[in-house]
Amino acid sequence: MLIWGCNNKEAIKVEKGVSLELAQWRKANISMVNYKLEFRVPEAYDQQIQALEELTFNLKEVDQDLQLDFKEDASKLKGLIVNGSSVPILFEQEHLILPKEGLKEGFNKVEVNFFAGESSLNRKEEFLYTLFVPDRARTAFPCFDQPNLKATFELKLDLPNSWNAVANAPVGTVQIKDGRKQLEYQKSDLISTYLFSFVAGKFKSITETIGGRTMTMLHRETDENKVARNKDDVFKLHAASIQWLEGYTGIKYPFKKFDFALIPSFQYGGMEHVGAIQYQANSLFLDEDPSQNRLLSRASLIAHETAHMWFGNLVTMDWFNDVWTKEVFANFMAAKMVNPSFPEINHDLNFLKHYSSAYSVDRTEGANPIRQELPNLNEAGQMYGAIIYNKAPIMMKQLEFLIGEEVFRAGLQEYLKTYGMSNATWPNLIEILDKKSEADLKTWSEVWVNSPGRPDFNFAVADGTGTLSQTDRNGDKVWPQSFRMKLYNNGRKDRKELQVVSGGDPYTVALSNSWTDFDVLHNSNGIGYGLFPPAYNMIEKRWESLSDLEKGSLLLNAYENLIEPANHGQGNQYSPGQYLEVLQWIIEREQNQLNLNRAIGQITSIYWNLLDEAQRTALAPSLEKQLYGLMLKADDAAIKKMFFNAFSGVTITELNKQHLFDIWVGTSHAQIEGLKLSENDKIGLASNLAVKMPDKAALITNKQYHGIQNPDAKRRFAFIMPALSDTAAVRDAFFESLKDEQNRETESWVLSALNYLHHPLRKTESVKYIKPSLELLQGIQVTGDIFFPKRWLDANLGGHSSDEAIATVEDFLKENPNYNKQLKMKIQQSADFGKRANAILSRDKKITPR
Ligand SMILES: [Zn+2]
Numbered sequence: 140m141l142i143w144g145c146n147n148k149e150a151i152k153v154e155k156g157v158s159l160e161l162a163q164w165r166k167a168n169i170s171m172v173n174y175k176l177e178f179r180v181p182e183a184y185d186q187q188i189q190a191l192e193e194l195t196f197n198l199k200e201v202d203q204d205l206q207l208d209f210k211e212d213a214s215k216l217k218g219l220i221v222n223g224s225s226v227p228i229l230f231e232q233e234h235l236i237l238p239k240e241g242l243k244e245g246f247n248k249v250e251v252n253f254f255a256g257e258s259s260l261n262r263k264e265e266f267l268y269t270l271f272v273p274d275r276a277r278t279a280f281p282c283f284d285q286p287n288l289k290a291t292f293e294l295k296l297d298l299p300n301s302w303n304a305v306a307n308a309p310v311g312t313v314q315i316k317d318g319r320k321q322l323e324y325q326k327s328d329l330i331s332t333y334l335f336s337f338v339a340g341k342f343k344s345i346t347e348t349i350g351g352r353t354m355t356m357l358h359r360e361t362d363e364n365k366v367a368r369n370k371d372d373v374f375k376l377h378a379a380s381i382q383w384l385e386g387y388t389g390i391k392y393p394f395k396k397f398d399f400a401l402i403p404s405f406q407y408g409g410m411e412h413v414g415a416i417q418y419q420a421n422s423l424f425l426d427e428d429p430s431q432n433r434l435l436s437r438a439s440l441i442a443h444e445t446a447h448m449w450f451g452n453l454v455t456m457d458w459f460n461d462v463w464t465k466e467v468f469a470n471f472m473a474a475k476m477v478n479p480s481f482p483e484i485n486h487d488l489n490f491l492k493h494y495s496s497a498y499s500v501d502r503t504e505g506a507n508p509i510r511q512e513l514p515n516l517n518e519a520g521q522m523y524g525a526i527i528y529n530k531a532p533i534m535m536k537q538l539e540f541l542i543g544e545e546v547f548r549a550g551l552q553e554y555l556k557t558y559g560m561s562n563a564t565w566p567n568l569i570e571i572l573d574k575k576s577e578a579d580l581k582t583w584s585e586v587w588v589n590s591p592g593r594p595d596f597n598f599a600v601a602d603g604t605g606t607l608s609q610t611d612r613n614g615d616k617v618w619p620q621s622f623r624m625k626l627y628n629n630g631r632k633d634r635k636e637l638q639v640v641s642g643g644d645p646y647t648v649a650l651s652n653s654w655t656d657f658d659v660l661h662n663s664n665g666i667g668y669g670l671f672p673p674a675y676n677m678i679e680k681r682w683e684s685l686s687d688l689e690k691g692s693l694l695l696n697a698y699e700n701l702i703e704p705a706n707h708g709q710g711n712q713y714s715p716g717q718y719l720e721v722l723q724w725i726i727e728r729e730q731n732q733l734n735l736n737r738a739i740g741q742i743t744s745i746y747w748n749l750l751d752e753a754q755r756t757a758l759a760p761s762l763e764k765q766l767y768g769l770m771l772k773a774d775d776a777a778i779k780k781m782f783f784n785a786f787s788g789v790t791i792t793e794l795n796k797q798h799l800f801d802i803w804v805g806t807s808h809a810q811i812e813g814l815k816l817s818e819n820d821k822i823g824l825a826s827n828l829a830v831k832m833p834d835k836a837a838l839i840t841n842k843q844y845h846g847i848q849n850p851d852a853k854r855r856f857a858f859i860m861p862a863l864s865d866t867a868a869v870r871d872a873f874f875e876s877l878k879d880e881q882n883r884e885t886e887s888w889v890l891s892a893l894n895y896l897h898h899p900l901r902k903t904e905s906v907k908y909i910k911p912s913l914e915l916l917q918g919i920q921v922t923g924d925i926f927f928p929k930r931w932l933d934a935n936l937g938g939h940s941s942d943e944a945i946a947t948v949e950d951f952l953k954e955n956p957n958y959n960k961q962l963k964m965k966i967q968q969s970a971d972f973g974k975r976a977n978a979i980l981s982r983d984k985k986i987t988p989r
Contacts, residue, residue, distance in 0.1 A: 150203045155233045156517030157208055157274055159458065162285040165206075166208035169283060170288035171246075173326075176280060179297040180257055184262045187771070190256040192280055193248065206234040207249070208277035210285040211256035216281075218252035235266060235281045257281050259886075266302075266359070268402055268417060270410060273459050273519035273925060276332035284332045284654070285516065287457045287562040292327040292335050304339035305357055305398045307413045310972040311319055318665055320460045326393045329560050330412060331455050336412035338400040345370055345653075349378035352392075361422055361849050362818075369424045376480065380445035384916040389552050393453045393559070394728040399444075403851035404887045408440045411447030411469075419887075428816035431484055431863045433734045438480055442473035454555055457562040459519035462685035463509050464565050467531035470552075474532065478828050488691045488733050489537075491665050497530035498593065498699060502670075506591035506965025507902035509534065510565060520925040521961035524968075526591075532588045533668050537620050540666075541583070542576040586616050594618050594669040596726020598659055600650060605660070608645035609669065617643050622667030625660040625689070627681065636663070660685075665692035673700035675713045678721050687731045694725075694734065697739050704978035715749035715979065719758075723765060731783065732778060739785045746789055747899040748909075748940060748976045755791070763795050771811070787827055791900070796831050803828060803839075820851060822856055826863055826891075830898045840864075856890050866905060870896055874908050878915060880922045886930070893934035906939060911946045916962055928962065932969035940976035 151164050175193035209216070220226065221241035229236040237249060259275035261268050269279065277284035294306050298320045300670040308327040313320065327335075342357035345577065347370075355376060377399070381392055391573050405419035422440055425433055450472065451465030470493075475644075478486050492801045496767035499504055500738045509531050511522060537687035539547045550572040554563065557571070565588065573580045587820070594609035594617070607624065609617055620644040626635040633654060639646045661671035665688055676696055682690065697718065706712045714723070722745075725738045746755060746762070763786060771781035787799050801809035803824045816824065829836040840860050847853040861873035875894060883889050899903045913936035938949065948970045951961060 140517070143393055151206065153231050153236070157277070157284055157561075158336040158390045158515045159513070161206060162287070162458065165283055165285065166287050168199040169196050169288060170199075171195075172283060172288055173179055173293065174280075174282065174290055174335075175295075178296065178337075180267065180299070180302075183266070184264055187396075188257070188260070189348060190253050190255040190280060191356070192251040192253070194251070195246065195248045196283075196761055197245055198242055199244070200245055201239050201244055203254070204239050205208045205237040205242060207237060207281040208274075209233065209235045209256070209281040210275075211280045212257075215254040215256060216251065217254070218250075220250040222248055222770060228649045233277070233517070251281055253280070261987055262288060263340070266338070266342065266402075268338040268340075268400065268405075269336045270417070270924065271335060272407065273335040273462065274333070276335055282332050286333060286455050287559070289329045289331050289455070289562070291329055292324075293694065294324045294327070294337065296322045296339060298322065298339050300857045301341060301766040302339050303344050303357055304337055305355065305400050306337040307335060307394075307415055309396045313804060315481060325395070326802060330413045330452065332411045334411070334452055334455075334850060336410075336415050336417070338402070338415065339419060342400065347371075347374040349374055350382065352378060352397065352468055353379065354378075355398040356401065357399075357765065358420060358424070360401070360420065360852060363427070365424050366617045368427070368987065371769075373423050373441070376441040377445060379480060380442045380476055381448075383442075383479070384446055384449055384651040387472070387475070387548065388449050388555055390449065390453070390555055390559070392449060399505065404855060404885050405925060406886050409444040411444045411451060413448070413452050416444045421819070426819060428776035428814050430736070430781060431481075432736055434775075435477060435481055435484055436491060438477040439473045442476045443469045446472035446476070449555060453560060455562045457564045459516055460511055460513040461565050462519065462522050463527035463531050464563075465890075467509075468526050468533045469533045470528060472619060473729055477866045485519065485687050485731070487665065487732065488513060488688045488731070490532075490693055491691045491737075493529040493532050494665070494668070495698075496525045496528070497533060497668075499972070500968050501530060501591060501593045503968045505964035505971070507961075509588045511961075512666055517921075518959075518961060520920065520923075520928065521965070523925045524929055524965075529676050530668075537587070537668070538572075538580075538583070538668065540621055541578050541619070542572060544579075545855065546575045547572070561777075561815040579768055586618055590616055592616070592831075594671050594939060596661060596667070596671045596775065598661060598672055598749040603650055603652075605648045606645045607639060607641060607647075608807050609641060619643070621668075622662050623664040626650075626654070627658040627660070628923070629656040634920035636789060641665070641667070655799070660689060660693065662692050662696065663689050665689075665695070670699055671696050673706070673711060673713075675700075675718065675721065676749045679724060682728070683726070687734060690729070690731070690734050691737060694737050694741065697721075701745075702972070704975055704982065707979055708981050710982055715745050716758075719745050719750075723762070726765075727771060732775075732781070735778065736781060739909060743785060743788055748938065748972070749979055753979055757783040759789065759791050763790050763792055767795070770814070774813075776815070781813075783811070783814055787824060791831065796828070799824065800828055800832065800835070800839075805812040818847065818852060822847065822852065826859065829863040829865075830895055830900060836863055855885075855891070858885070859892040859895065862895045870904075874911070878911070880918070883919070883923065883927075883946040885926050886924060890930055890934050893931075897934065900936055902939060902941065902944075906944050906947070908942060908946055909935060909939060910951065913948070913951045914938075915965065916966070920962060922958075929965050931967065932965055936966075936969045938973070940973040942977065942981075945977050947971070 151161050173195045177191040179189040210233045216228050219228050219239055224241060226241050258279045259270055259278045261270060274284050276282050276601035294892060296304055300318050300320050302314060304322055306324050308324045310322055310324045312323045342359055344355055344357055346355045353375060385391055394414050398414060399416040399418060401418050401420040401423055403420045408422050409416060409418045423437060449466060456462055456464055474490060507526055509526055513519060553571050554568050569580050569584055592613055594611055596607060596609055599608050619638050624637045626640045637648055658677050678693060700706055701718050722738050722742045728887060729735045765787040766782050770779055770786055773779040773782055790796055790799060822843060825839050829839045839977040840863050845854055845857055863871050864870055916928060919931050
């Protein structure tokens, strides 16, 4: 029987989180949402925050109870008035239920008297900041917590008198009363709940006006030189980003104001709350002599968060399965806009960092596609990771190349205009672009966006034709893409530079008789995505004649091949030791900072992960000597620092450990001319030395602790000190303490501490933490912020390659066959590198005995 047009709709199930079903129903029935919110924040951070809410909205029809999301204890709710009548509090499965009897068609008003939930308020001793992405607004106050029910907010903050604050809208009125400060903000623009935010506390405030725009920055830095050194650049970078985006999009900055706050130990690099961006303070306030990399990262971060004002905040994803769209545009725009500020940097070369990061997931068994399903917002955190931040920009670059820059830009402008102050899906954009382009973008998107993985490229020559083809390890997909390839004729001074279009049909090139002996640089401009055949022999042979970009691409691909266990034993494959020698050769002559940085990074990774202990011990004296010598020789302060960090990272010989100790103490004979160590550097050095010189650990950490000037840095160090202890019982107790959610509150501290707990020199003692760390994962996914589950896994599994470590992970997955699919993928991603290292090391072990 068919019941067409039946009105007897089923009630939406009341379940934890925000289900897609609930969100769709609310989107169809609710509109014109406004939140009036008042928070009274006591100075003492262990006292509760009283709050009042007045929520108004339009309801299309009243056919069932209405669920407001509130992920807190019901006891926090003190009173509820619906449309003027007091209503008993009905609380179920993280929802405050508004019975349909009290609701009406059209305008409704709901008043709630409550204590604010604190799990996402990040309350510290002297400040707090909200961080509600992706579905955490509902942890603080009752709301419709879904990105496509945009609302206006009228916020009132009642704060200690000495505090400053920043929120989404400009301040309307300020009143000082009884030692308290009452800030009443204007009505905000139309924004999603995850973008509602305020920061309040003992912050210093700086205001600057550039190009007619006045911006305010809050910060807690105590080093005035550091502030003076950085502040103007920070403002200028924001102003330049806004100006660039207005030009590219054709849309003026769409919100009422633009401020930002620098927060110590912030969970991420930044978060793009409308008009009130939050940043990790150290990402913007740099130490002296920052490397080009650091300067570029800072500019990119600022550009990224600013780009979100258009991509994400003006047009928002309809549901968090498309959160990647805002991230890819922010990254993509950031890459485009930092160029003018850094003419001396090779941006194509810098773009290669996305490949390393995307491959780190795409080469694993747990690889995820860019676009994923998301049945409930309480799993939205799992959408985040290297694939959306790093593979998506690569995909977007290929897409722009495919349809052309102008069509691409026109498509984005239409998208922003069509969906401004509203929401859109990825298919909405593809539809716009598809109309404007000849290419079949829907098929294209199916592979690049909806599927995981990367192709293997193969180049073969037969009968005067070279053929470049793709294979897919997990099926028969083809990744349509374009990049450049170079062929060098060894017999004569001849070469070919080709623009490859690789897709369903293999790419071919005619090779005349003179092309019998030649070298191939398969992906010379680095744009191609996949594993290309290795070309180790070309590195030293052609290094001097390669462009910076070609060098970077070659190094990237060489390393990808090095960590393919299946490659080892093949004729053209280098062992880790052989490749390390090549890298040592490179760092003697390479001038480009980005390439140098990549080479040093690979050296460090191979040294700790792909050499066995005997090999490492044998290599250490000469490697330490080389890095130290290069540091002394370097004229450029940033390169000097780079070599110093590498030197202190790899050092294991007694002599050099003592030398580092003397540098840290500040002994006069150990001072290195031109090397400036900031307080953060000293803290890092002390931590490193505490692990390497266990008999001095207590002395080092105590002295360092008492020497720290910055109070936030001091709290951080106090937290990680037990992880640096030479006493196993202290470290065990520290790990044990992480089982308590409260002790995981400042996630960046936890991650630093874990890195020391699992330092490569302590692998045999720390392998026992793997199992409990996996057992904690589901809890961490519930309580932690979006990046924490993966970072937690990386910190706990990343460096482990022993048989025992591999078996622990495998047993865990076997014992939990019905484990959450997304979290299982994350475990596979984090465990992947150790598995590769294990396979390569055990293979080497098998062949060495003769
Ligand atoms: Zn972002």
